[in-house]
Amino acid sequence: MADFRLKVFLSVARNLSFTKASQELFITQPAITKHIHELESVYKTRLFDRLGNRIALTRAGLLLQEHSKRILDDYKRLDYEMHLLQNECSGELRLGASTTIAQYVLPPFLARFIEKFPQVSLSLLNGNSRDVEGALLGHRIDLGLVEGIIRQPNLKYTTFLKDELVAVVSTRSKLVKHDEITVKELCDVPLVLRERGSGTLDVLETSLLSHNVRLSDMNVLMYLGSTESIKLFLENTDCMGIVSVRSIDRELVAGQFKVIEIKDLDMEREFSFVRLQGEESGLSQVFMQFAEHYNKNL
16 A cells, blocks of 8 residues: 555665665566656756765755655554454565574563464474575575674665673673773683574674684684584583573573673674565564564563
8 A cells, every 4th residue: 555656765775775775675666666756847956966876865865754754664663453353364474594593582472472463373394594585595494583793785684673692701700800802802802603694693793893803813712503503512611602682581590601792893693584576465564573573562
């Protein structure tokens, strides 16, 4: 039901580029131009100023951007609530989730979803972020949930939750005496990290590069395939791990682990839904909208 021209306008406004909007929406650049011209004709005003090779929003464009966001959000809520009225969603939904999301984020949410939509058959593939994206490209799943910051160009990502990585040690470790260390000091600390292809490692590498530090500069003792493996390893060594803060809630409350601050190292990240460009299954949309409402009510 939503006016597609508003989606086109918001894409151009967000990217400040007709070309990037064309790539994002998978339609031709002349089609993008046509939709923008139609909106400008309707409102009898320019929405963008052309500044050589660049564009910028006009005052009218800024106003339309503000209202368009609200309008499209309202359409999303309407679509979600109409689905809830029917309460007859059925079929198969194949999900894929990266390890951290599958272990520490999804379980309570999946229980609520199954309770609300008992006629939906859910399956969950678990792997690292690259595994999930590969399964999506291979049409083995309908919708993925991934962590990290690396984006595949032929996939569409939608943020649904914020997360943060933290440095953690066992309270029995010699390292527990520290409250904060510098990035330079981190280079000398023995580390146990997630494996290649994990979103966790992607975020850590990018964060270190902002300080001109490479992963090869670090004292990495071992790469492990899951956060649970890292936690068990930390309980028996004087190493430090880098994990999602969501994964160590119980250990922090129990006094088993301690978070060590790393000065000026930002390791925030996003958990995102990921799907094939141009493919929108009804059940995937219901699941994503349900997740949005669930997170707002946490």
